[in-house]
Amino acid sequence: MEKVYRLDGLDCANCAAKIERSVQQIQGVEEAKVDFMSTKLTIKASAEDIDRVSNEAKGIVHKLEPEVNVNSVQAEKKEETPYKKLIQIGIAVIALLLLALFTPPMPWKLVAYLIVYLWVGYDVLKTAITNIFHGELFDENFLMAIATVGAIAIGEYPEAVAVMLFYQIGEFFQDYAVTKSRKSIGSLLAIRPDSANLIQNGEVKKVAPDTIAIGDHILIKPGEKVPLDGIVIEGRSMLDTSALTGESVPRSINKGEEILSGFINQSGQLTVEVTTTFGESTVSKILDLVENASSKKAPAENFITNFAHYYTPIVVGLAALLAIIPPLVTGEPFYDWVYRALTFLVISCPCALVISVPLSFFGGIGGASKAGILIKGSNYIETLAKVDTLVFDKTGTLTKGVFRVQKVETTMDEKDFLRYVASAEQSSSHPIAQSIVNYVDQPLLPVTELEELAGFGISVVIDGQRFLVGNEKLLVKNHVTFEPVNEIGTLVYVAADNVYLGYLVIADELKDHVAAAITEVKHLGVKRTVMLTGDNQAIANAVGQKVGIDQVYSELLPEDKVNYLEAELNREQKTAFVGDGMNDAPVLARADLGIAMGGLGSDAAIEAADVVIMDDQPAKIPTAIQIARKTMKIVKQNIVFAIGIKIIVLVLGALGFATMYAAVFADVGVTILAVLNAMRCLKIK
Template identity: 55%
Template sequence: MNKKQKRTLARIVVALVLFAIIYPLPLEDWFGSPMGLYVEFALFLVPYLIAGYDVLLKAARNIGHGQIFDENFLMSVATIGAFALVLFPDSDPHMAEGAAVMLFYQVGELFQSYAVGKSRKSIADMMDIAPDYANVMREGELVQVDPYEVAVGDEIVVKPGERVPLDGVVLDGTSQLDTAALTGESVPRHVEAGAEVISGCVNMTGVLTVRVSKPFGESTVSRILELVENASEKKARTENFITRFARYYTPAVVIIAVLLAIVPPLFFGQSWSDWVQRGLIFLVVSCPCALVISVPLSFFGGIGGASRLGILVKGSNYLEALGDTETVVFDKTGTLTDGTFSVVAVHPEADVDPDLILSIAAHAEAYSDHPIALSVKEAYSGQIDRARIADVEEKGGHGVRATIDERVVLVGNDKLMAEGGVDYHDCSLTGTILHVSLGGEYIGHIVIADVVKEDAAQAIADLHAAGVKRTVMLTGDRKEVAAAVAEQLGIDEYRAQLLPQDKVSEVEKLLAEATGKGKLAFVGDGINDAPVLTRADIGIAMGAMGSDAAIEAADIVLMDDRPTNIAKAIHVARKTMRIVRQNIVFALAVKFLVLILAAVGVANMWLAVFADVGVAVLAILNAMRAMNVKKD
């Protein structure tokens, strides 16, 4: 609890004690009538002003700024009106109710402030990942500099207990990294020379020397902070509806309350005190704070709860859409699989040396950083002589064409072979088949396999258990590979041998097949996935090792690359939406019931207090449940 909340609590406690002392006093017996009434007025005015002076000031200030119809105005008019009933001798005194309304309204505001603070803290934990400095060697001494001053290629030193300030590659040292603030993962990650490290992690054991690979403005920690800071700006349809609802609802109920107070006495000779009291009760009940507080708080809590699991949601509109997800579409490589390819077989044609196939393929792929190219180069034991290579041409989704030793080489899939007029043949093994031709002659193929992520099958099972009707996998791989992976993981459908642009058209088709308000989520990690992530209803990027373009295009980022977090994100979204709907139905039902009772004269001011403050407090407590998430 912060200082402001403590001061408010102290005021409430003082006002509550004074109220409790004054309420049972037999002032009428002590001072007679009407003096007892005036003494009661003066005494109850003290706790009223202690508890609510700031509400009166805010109402006056807002009126001066042209913002009349808000909860401060409603509370001020209703409570001042309750005290003003002392001017009607035939009415029962209502100073106690007026003071109580203000007192309990402030209790509700304190609950709201505490709930927002608690939710902000869960997001603030994420914000604490920002490093204060970086250690750089200058003139033989280690000095602390602002992370923004460190350039790409500079070497920094990260001591035990310090936060990694920038993304980079470990040059020297071994250590354990605490990644909990980023990924929600409690198990430390081992790093050594050659390992990539991302900013925001805490170095736990050894000293690390790291070569910086990105400037601070483009680092993982900067991207995360930007996502979190902008999340509150993107409001859900439900939030926007509540805002519009309150904009029209509040003036309407004020007008109704005024008409209720003056029309029956003015035109039908009814009692002024009775109908003014009904109008005031109507005003207290009508205050929409239960809705305007609890609905945004529910979304805020949901986003905060998701961040504790290492799931970054860029706005409550995406959380709302995720709750309606009925189709989840996956890219295969790097999303359902590790993306760590390895050569599992080399099948040469007759009288062809297998090493020749690897040599030709490795030289053709010499300039490529594609995972398949890297696996071929890793499998080749010899040295790559770049002087032998010329005219390298990447064929997107097909392979590579190059000239090696002045002979044309094609390395790629069956489409590339067909395009080059090369007579190839298929392979019985399951995996990515890299056909190789030299000078127009087919010399054999290389079989490359990608490892399925250990939690991928569980992720698909969790999605089906969560109510997702359809799971689809898109891949550029052959049908045999796609079929094997889909069967292994329990995926409903797959589309194989797709070029990057084909993925967009496939998602377009799936979107056209969506039913009702059902949404489609696409999960990907590569730069080629950015257009699809943007086109889907919800784009989900595998963040920790995903490309910058994919993270920028996505609506939701999974920081630890675990597919099982998709079902967790959907669970958080659906829980949040359940809480939002519960609060809307509960608040409106109670309010409309008591409004009707107030209009017909059945409800008293105490019931009005419950209908306003009581409902708001219960709605806020319910909204706070959105923050509670279970970590595995």
């Protein structure tokens, strides 16, 4: 059983890691995760243990972080204001300037600096002392407390106050950056509808969306969000689909068409028959995907968490050795070496790494969501960035999955020819027949003596003439003289009173910009593109050649696709499979990375996939790869930058060339720069 809580006031990545480790140690916990970016605590335990475990977890959160409130995810979240921190910083800056201009004599100098120090550093000192009593050492509060108290002890009052002040300024900017990133994701989640207009007994009532059942009718007025998935049964309108698909161009919708929750109705009034409950609606699934995406950590993210856990105690130990051993060995004064050790401690704080790396992944997920690409976890960003083999399904992925009349050849007037063929096919429910009927925009003629010939076609009488509409075998069977045609697609031959009249070519249409998308992924360095399809060889080869696929494998069953993926593809390469149908779900789950078409794709495919393209367009795949690579580039930049600067300044500090102010830059300055760099991930380009 699983319970999820929101940790309001959680503004420290290291604190999130401490809470996670402590909750994981509770007896009966199967799994516990704290997602710093969404401030969610997720606990898994058996049904009989879950209540006890949840209460113990709340106690641990209160013990470790008294300022953090544990609330249900449904509880209203209060906006946190930065005014308190700004006032604290502002008064400290003014006081420090006054003390620099009018330095009082001792002991008033010590008293004055202590007052300013306690004003600006009270919360840091309080947290450090509380954590010590709880057995939690070696976090940033402990490091700042011991370094600044040590600076006061050796008489460096201005530096102690300045270091604490700069630390608080850095914390303010860090909180601002994290809050901005959370709000950016929050704005993506603003598609959640608050109410729905239920039609009952001719009256319209405003109700909560989760109270509406499948089959109910709802009214969607212009300007309103679509609350649930359904079918339009009355009205026509234009829809803003950008929240789900990332497409800025409005889409038209008419009676009989499917409408998805999260769209915004722009013009006409629509009556919709609901086809899903609120919990299973498109908008709810998307919200769940985006909100929980950052809980699946990438290897780089796990490395940084483990690195910081071991790195800080090691650095504290080195600082202690630096303060004691050199003066004992060389006989030099302790003052210089204690100062170097304190500088060493300030530098060692791992904030830049602990915050900027998960923030980069979170930003990448948010930027992708803006483009209509849902990435289900930061671990999938890392895989997506490394993809070098792309495997595609055909129908519904590269093509629209809808049959259309592609070509008409006839010896008679084309309009009359099409009218006769459509009239003959009007009673059939076969997709080929329906595609012909839908293609003809003129009144159809009545038919008599309709005879369906399984495996051949149909025979009907129209205007006293016997029409044969079907495949090549139908005409051969009836001794009609004609020349067979070699075209890609489904061929429908037509004869009247055993006289050949012509043929139609019915084929699935390619999606827009498919060939350009394949070309672009190759330019991005994808080494190999493959198509796996159940369609016949001639059609599959024609589509593959038209869009630029390297290898085409046709006439495959779903299990054949899985077997091919396992046996024939090079497993040393990162392979992504792109599909949309229920039969693609096993392959999506088996590939290194599954990419599903989310607009018309089956629920099974979307569930099994790691990445979902919301508008069904393969053209979004190169965009997804570019976003993933940009995110990973920024992650690597932050890791190298933060560790590199710290190592340089640590060495300089140990040698006595770095002051406390350089130490503050190596901690606070690097953190701010790394966080600002991470925020670039929110931008798509």
